[in-house]
Amino acid sequence: MCGCSLIQGVNGHVPVTLNDGDQPAETIGYNLNHTCIRVKDLEESLHFYRDLMGMRSIFYVDSNSFVVYYLGYPKRGHQQTGQEILNERLQKSGLLELIYVKNADDNARFDGNRTVHPYHTGFCHLGFCVPNVPATMRRLKDAGVKVVKDVGELPTGAMYGCTDELAERFANLVRRIAFVADPDGYWCEIVPDGSTTPDAALSREQNPDVAVYKETDTLHLVDGNGTTDLKTGKLVSSDTVGSKPLPK
Numbered sequence: 456m457c458g459c460s461l462i463q464g465v466n467g468h469v470p471v472t473l474n475d476g477d478q479p480a481e482t483i484g485y486n487l488n489h490t491c492i493r494v495k496d497l498e499e500s501l502h503f504y505r506d507l508m509g510m511r512s513i514f515y516v517d518s519n520s521f522v523v524y525y526l527g528y529p530k531r532g533h534q535q536t537g538q539e540i541l542n543e544r545l546q547k548s549g550l551l552e553l554i555y556v557k558n559a560d561d562n563a564r565f566d567g568n569r570t571v572h573p574y575h576t577g578f579c580h581l582g583f584c585v586p587n588v589p590a591t592m593r594r595l596k597d598a599g600v601k602v603v604k605d606v607g608e609l610p611t612g613a614m615y616g617c618t619d620e621l622a623e624r625f626a627n628l629v630r631r632i633a634f635v636a637d638p639d640g641y642w643c644e645i646v647p648d649g650s651t652t653p654d655a656a657l658s659r660e661q662n663p664d665v666a667v668y669k670e671t672d673t674l675h676l677v678d679g680n681g682t683t684d685l686k687t688g689k690l691v692s693s694d695t696v697g698s699k700p701l702p703k
Contacts, residue, residue, distance in 0.1 A: 489525070489550035490581065492641055495565055497522060497555040499638040504551060507598055508583060508643070513537045513544060524553040551581070567639030574616030580634065581641065584648035591645055592633050603634035603642055 494500040501524070504510045510526035514537060527550040529535035544550060556562050573579055585591045588606045596602060604610055610629045612620050621629075633645040 486546070487548055488545065489552050491552035491554060492578075492581075492639070493554045493556070493565060493567070494639050495555075495562060495567055496638060497524065497553065500553055500555075501526075503600070503637050504553075507595060507600065510551060511535065511537060511540060513540045513550070519557075521557055522555045524555065526551045526553070567641065568636075569640040571640075572616060573640070573642050574614075579642065580644045582644040582646055584646050586648055588631060588633055588645050588647050592635075595635055595645075601636040603636055604629075604632075606631060606633040606645070 501512075504526055505512060510528055513525040513527050515522055515524040525544070527540050527544065527547055529540060540547070556565065568576065568578075592602070592606055604614060607630055609626050610621060611626075612618060614634075615621070631647055635643050635645065637643055
């Protein structure tokens, strides 16, 4: 039954709510606690995730050959110390683990997602919910963060690693979502959390001052090969994900 509903939902281009029944008793208490990514420059990554995205440092471990660094968000509406978050870490979801390899030769061979399309590697993106996507994007752009897809722009199939075009209904839904690249080229999806109505339902009527909502939409993909217009498939600039490092 679930499979049929899912296929119908995909063909109809609408989200379909699913119900798998009760969780197996043996898995009660399981939790997707954290995601781990390897980074090339720990300070640059901390600037992005801590200073720009607002995650808080929880702890780090120096194993001699590499450093493990954990970040997470405080309880919504609260300020918490790293120790307070650490005390709750095993019950939390959405923690981020950064791994930095200290050996210079090993690190030199690592290039993150700078030279590949993330949807071709299998690790597609990290998703962040924010109260106001346009305001968040203004902050990130002012800080020099690479924009993959701005809020208001139409996505294309190529953005998701597909040759087929996206269903119009889905593409219009993703208008209100933005994507940026972190210092290693990992994509971060910026999603409205619904706490502000204009942002949750981006439109000219509700959010007329959003300058990026264009009559003629363009979408530029920035990766290790340069900047490509995803509508035409043409390289429009030699500007790459790694060519403009973030300020420290």
